[in-house]
Amino acid sequence: MKRIMIIGSGGAGKSTLAKELGERLGIKVYHLDSLFWQPGWVPMERNKFIELQKEIMKKEEWIIDGNYSGTMELRLERADTVIFLHYSTIRCLYGIVKRRLEYHGKTRFDMGAGCPERLDWEFAMWVAGFNRMKAPKLLQKLQKYEEKKTFIFTRPSMVKTLFR
Template identity: 55%
Template sequence: MKKIAIIGNPGSGKSTLAKHLGSRLNLPVYHMDQLFWNPGWNSVDKDTLLKKHDEILLEKEWIIEGNYGVTLEQRLREADTIIFLHYSTLRSLYGITRRRIQYHNKTRPDMTEGCPERLNWEFFQYTRKFNKEKVPNLYSHLKPYINEKTYIFHSRGQLNQYLKTIRKPNNFIEKI
């Protein structure tokens, strides 16, 4: 596991999982939200996003978390491991609400500084409709890799069982 793509529902814990795996496997972690957003919730243009994304893909090791359709196909192709957190709508809504409370008036660690956590009606609706409207497209992108390098989890319990099987590299020295 040297190039890991993590995708999934909003609020499913993609960033938390990326940080956990990055620490455990000693891999650099990149958050698509940080690549996409400038301070003040101003998005970058498509060319800038693609350039930043492509530079990361050239590295020999990475974990990239986030969906972002314009970059998804290339990221999935380059990854040696794909993790899809396909959780229930209720679990996702709980996740975005909990995150909003946890980071109220603060910028969360996986977001660009100057983008304080927010939860507006538009994002709530996006999350509510994600499984119905976005997941079918994600599965179509995953189809070529389903039996090869893709892990799909429908609950935290399933994910936690999988995480127990992942070992630290032999040359990894735990930070004290």
């Protein structure tokens, strides 16, 4: 495991897992949200975001967390390990509410500077629909990459197998 991508619904704990893996393996972590969102929640220009990811992926080792389906194929092609946190909708909704309360008025460690924590209806609905709308497509996409070491975790307790 040298080039690891972590995907899953909002609130699943992708960034927390990425941080822990990075510390344990001594690999630099890149949070896509912190790259994409500029101060004041301004999105990065698409081509710049793609080029930034390409530069990161040239490195021998990296951990990248985040979905961003428009650039997922680039990461899948280069990754040697894929971790999909495929948790229940209720678990992920709980996760986004919990972090909203925990980081109220603050910027999370995995977000860009000047992007204080927020929770809006659109994002909550995206999380609520993730397992129905996005997860089947992700699972189908992962089937094309059988050569990758792939972990699909359906419960947080399953993640502990990575650390054995």
